[in-house]
Amino acid sequence: xxxxxxxxxxxxxxxxxRKVVGLDDATFQIEEGExxxxxxxxxxxxxxCLKLLLxxxxxxxxxxxxxxxxxxxxxxxMQVGFLPENPYYYEFLSGAEILRFYGRLYGLSGPEFxxxxxxxxxxxxxGSAGRLALRHYSKGMLERIGLAAALVNDxxxxxxxxxxxGLDPIGCKETRDLLVRLKAQGKTILLSSHFLSEVERVCDxxxxxxxxxxxxxxxxxxxxxxxxxxNLEDLFVKTIQEYDAxxxxxxxxx
Amino acid sequence: xxxxxAIALNTFREALRKKTLYILLVVAFVVIGxxxxxxxxxxxxxxxxxxxxxxxxxEFFGALIAIFGALGAMSTEIEKKTIYTLLTKPIxxxxxxxxxxxxxxxxxxxxxxxxxxxxxxxxxxxxSPPDIEVAKxxxxxxxxxxxxxxxxxxxxxxxxxxxNLIFSFFLYIVGHLTSYGxxxxxxxxxxxLKGLSxxxxxxxxxxxxxxxxxxxxxGVEVSWQYVGQTMLYGLIYMVIAILVAVYFFQKRxx
Numbered sequence: 001x002x003x004x005x006x007x008x009x010x011x012x013x014x015x016x017x018r019k020v021v022g023l024d025d026a027t028f029q030i031e032e033g034e035x036x037x038x039x040x041x042x043x044x045x046x047x048x049c050l051k052l053l054l055x056x057x058x059x060x061x062x063x064x065x066x067x068x069x070x071x072x073x074x075x076x077x078m079q080v081g082f083l084p085e086n087p088y089y090y091e092f093l094s095g096a097e098i099l100r101f102y103g104r105l106y107g108l109s110g111p112e113f114x115x116x117x118x119x120x121x122x123x124x125x126x127g128s129a130g131r132l133a134l135r136h137y138s139k140g141m142l143e144r145i146g147l148a149a150a151l152v153n154d155x156x157x158x159x160x161x162x163x164x165x166g167l168d169p170i171g172c173k174e175t176r177d178l179l180v181r182l183k184a185q186g187k188t189i190l191l192s193s194h195f196l197s198e199v200e201r202v203c204d205x206x207x208x209x210x211x212x213x214x215x216x217x218x219x220x221x222x223x224x225x226x227x228x229x230x231n232l233e234d235l236f237v238k239t240i241q242e243y244d245a246x247x248x249x250x251x252x253x254x
Numbered sequence: 255x256x257x258x259x260a261i262a263l264n265t266f267r268e269a270l271r272k273k274t275l276y277i278l279l280v281v282a283f284v285v286i287g288x289x290x291x292x293x294x295x296x297x298x299x300x301x302x303x304x305x306x307x308x309x310x311x312x313e314f315f316g317a318l319i320a321i322f323g324a325l326g327a328m329s330t331e332i333e334k335k336t337i338y339t340l341l342t343k344p345i346x347x348x349x350x351x352x353x354x355x356x357x358x359x360x361x362x363x364x365x366x367x368x369x370x371x372x373x374x375x376x377x378x379x380x381x382s383p384p385d386i387e388v389a390k391x392x393x394x395x396x397x398x399x400x401x402x403x404x405x406x407x408x409x410x411x412x413x414x415x416x417x418n419l420i421f422s423f424f425l426y427i428v429g430h431l432t433s434y435g436x437x438x439x440x441x442x443x444x445x446x447l448k449g450l451s452x453x454x455x456x457x458x459x460x461x462x463x464x465x466x467x468x469x470x471x472x473g474v475e476v477s478w479q480y481v482g483q484t485m486l487y488g489l490i491y492m493v494i495a496i497l498v499a500v501y502f503f504q505k506r507x508x
Contacts (some may be wrong), residue, residue, distance in 0.1 A: 054341075056338060056341055056507070056508055074345065077343060077344040077345075078344045080342065082339065082342040084339055086340045087339065088334055088335035088336050088338060089336060090264065090336055091334075093267075097465060101260065102339075104256070105260055105340075106344060159342075
């Protein structure tokens with residue numbers, strides 16, 4: 001059974017008098033326990049899709065469900081952990097304080113939760129920086145605390161938008177290893193990224209977005225076979241070039 | 255309610271760790287303190303001066319803190335994009351607005367208590383401890399400040415920070431002048447101006463209702479019934495402002 005599902009999800013932004021398609025008729029399902037990667041160039045609709053799933057944006061048309069519940073459901077959000085692209089956090093709080101604050105929103109507190117805060121800080125390599133204000137954190141440290149914040153409620157579903165942006169190669173590898181461990185614990189992970197190698201190494205299935213359109217979705221091996229590509233990079237380029245050739249800019253389908 | 259309280263405490267903590275409000279508070283102390291240096295006045299006139307200046311200072315600097323606090327509480331959250339992460343947590347948008355309002359209330363209460371303590375200390379130093387009339391005037395000032403912050407917060411959910419800043423100060427001034435404006439237009443023959451004055455008088459909160467300080471300074475007693483009715487009047491406006499804020503914030507895309 002699909003744990004995340006969208007049906008014809010569409011978002012059209014109004015920019016002055018212009019209409020800009022953020023996401024166009026996206027339909028996909030994510031099964032429980034899998035790592036699903038959303039790939040696409042900048043501005044392809046990846047982040048719009050995640051924001052629609054989480055109720056930050058409202059769809060122009062179509063539907064989205066997580067665990068069968070709509071995006072504005074508080075009950076659904078109890079089961080979800082989210083890492084935004086370029087995490088923005090309260091700079092006046094320390095790493096431990098931000099985790100405590102988010103924890104309280106999930107109804108978590110007390111000695112057991114304090115232990116979890118320490119464990120999470122250690123897990124993301126910020127054990128010694130937990131008391132430091134976030135305004136003193138580097139970009140990589142912010143990404144790490146963002147990941148810890150996404151894990152604070154031990155969520156069933158993790159939605160991670162570019163989780164390795166700003167991390168050094170070791171940090172990237174640690175994050176990838178962590179994702180694999182989380183999957184082994186039974187968590188479902190929706191991962192948005194434009195790092196192909198990252199997606200190739202951890203994802204069970206992928207979706208390629210371009211110019212707001214979901215071009216294709218399926219298992220990596222299946223798609224590589226279907227498109228007669230050599231690897232993910234080749235698949236990615238072929239898919240996008242094929243779409244661009246069929247739909248030149250300014251002649252998008254209605 | 256726990257979630258709104260967590261957001262309130264976070265808003266309060268943010269204000270405590272920023273310097274802006276302290277500066278306003280220090281300036282207010284200086285102005286209140288300066289009122290005692292009118293040595294050429296008789297003792298009675300000096301006391302009147304201290305009361306008058308202190309009431310006005312607490313009200314004016316309180317209004318500055320209410321407006322800037324409310325602007326910061328909402329706009330900063332949106333501009334710094336911390337709201338992206340917050341709204342993916344299991345909270346409703348109502349929790350967010352109510353939490354922000356309670357947090358603002360705590361910030362204003364702290365500043366107000368400190369300013370009042372300084373004022374009362376000054377009165378005790380002058381061997382004229384405050385009576386119940388002073389308490390009534392201070393109570394209504396605080397109620398006015400809560401009303402100002404609720405309106406600024408409400409406007410922040412649907413307008414830009416710059417517009418809100420201008421609007422809130424404009425409303426603060428108009429709100430203190432509506433009674434005078436009505437008195438003037440009532441003496442005019444122009445039906446249009448009279449009608450306009452009636453509309454403004456009905457919609458715009460009459461902040462002058464809360465200003466009993468002039469009476470208290472000259473020793474005129476104000477009934478508890480008047481205090482209660484004025485607080486109820488303010489409460490109705492506050493509830494409307496918060497409901498408007500919730501309504502617009504629920505429709506707002508971030």
